[in-house]
Amino acid sequence: MTDPIRDAARPFHGDSLTALLPATTRVLGLGEPTHGVEAFPELRNELFRHLVEHEGYRSVVLESDCLMALAVDAHVTAGTGVLDETMERGFSHGWGAYPANRELVAWMRAHNQERPPGERLHFYGMDGPLETAGAASPREALTFLYDHLAPHLDLPVSRADLDGLLGADEPWTNPAVMMDPSASVGRTPEARELRLVADDLRALLTAHSPHLIAATSPDDWWRADLHGRAAAGLLRHHAAMADPSPARVGTLMALRDTMMADNLDAIVRREERRGPTLVFSHNSHLQRSRSSMSWDGRRVEWWSAGAITAERLGDRYAVVAANFGTRGSDVPAPGSLEGILSGLPDARSVVDPKRLAEVLDRKPEHRIPADHTYASLDPSTLDLVDAVVFLREV
Structure with missing residues (x-):
């Protein structure tokens, strides 16, 4: 040395x-x-x-x-x-x-x-x-955001319709999806509709932030925004999990780091x-x-x-x-x-x-x-x- x-x-x-x-x-x-x-x-x-x-x-x-x-x-x-x-x-x-x-x-x-x-x-x-074995269901994140908004705003979807689109959690968390894109529910019609719902709810959270923060608190709004980001990120991730192309793994890695x-x-x-x-x-x-x-x-x-x-x-x-x-x-x-x-x-x-x-x-x-x-x-x-x-x- x-x-x-x-x-x-x-x-x-x-x-x-x-x-x-x-x-x-x-x-x-x-x-x-x-x-x-x-x-x-x-x-x-x-x-x-x-x-x-x-x-x-x-x-x-x-x-x-x-x-x-x-x-x-x-x-x-x-x-x-x-x-x-x-x-x-x-x-x-x-x-x-x-x-x-x-x-x-x-x-x-x-x-x-x-x-x-x-x-x-x-x-x-x-x-x-x-x-490592997969991603969570978007249920927790998306329903948290919905329940934060619902007492204060008219929302474009009912809670019952949201639950129907989400369905059961097991298909979202199926570990077989990691190696088998065809097992993923990330590109079903319901999943595509959920991505639109998540986008609409996040837009409402931002558009009405002054009212929502005054009615709740800055910390409550921040947690709702966090859940909205997580929901949108999860739905993108599940869509990529359903991709059978050779680009699948690189897309998943990029989406994870983008969420981070x-x-x-x-x-x-x-x-x-x-x-x-x-x-x-x-x-x-x-x-x-x-x-x-x-x-x-x-x-x-x-x-x-x-x-x-x-x-x-x-x-x-x-x-x-x-x-x-x-x-x-x-x-x-x-x-x-x-x-x-x-x-x-x-x-x-x-x-x-x-x-x-x-x-x-x-x-x-x-x-x-x-x-x-x-x-x-x-x-x-x-x-x-x-x-x-x-x-x-x-």
Whole structure:
């Protein structure tokens, strides 16, 4: 390890990381290279505490179901429900079982208890109501929006007709749809009609927002808008699930990241007067470059939520890519970027990518992961991240 490369890094600390970020940052994306390694959410917790206590951050967003996350937010802000129940029903993808996520929720609740409502930390999910095996029925999201509007406006469809169009939930959530587009109900006449209904209801929510907010509250309107976004996103997703063409997988990936980006956009607008926001997700969802994956022998590419958010926010969006060196028997090659960074003296380092690019005397190799769930850092995209957090071993 040469001295110039060491000069591009500092021991990990909140101050050493924020020193590399634009002063205009309102959304800080902290990525992890793989899910299921506790070292990364633990690092997230440490960073979030620093950001709250020293940088004025007032919210955190996780790669979890945006509707389920409402239960977590109610718990941390108002003490609704007990912690065990909140962890069980407030997270998708099994994230509620992770000790670091439990620690985060407990710390946020304790932090909020002695503070007035306007200063309390908020918790959000940015993902749609999606799981690996498929997507939720649009019933919960669409009926929530309908029931919010119905006491105040004349609606273009009755509740009974809406229930009839939705039908039973089982066809929507049929796991066979993931591999068999013909099993999907996403392009039935009823599903097409539901997309029009969702669009009409969302338009009414916006058109009558001054009246609705006065009659309910800003928070009630925001939750209705969240459910409207989720309903529209789910109906688009189910329609794409029914697509038998080779473009199906790429479309599904793009639609998921679009839902994430739209949720982040709404969170930024809600939080803009309170403080910046930390977002924690996989690197592939937060990066400014295109995301990609191999599927059935083909390379599938799409624009990530981070790339879309970066276009919307400009220098108000900053992204930090986290990665690691050794994991068990998976040791990076010496010529890879991770192999080079493994020579840093500290177990956890913050690396300035611009300085690193200046002092590297050769182009690093792209690490070939031993685990397909792990995404190594692409050396060619270092100029698209504001900082790298590197853990020598996990």
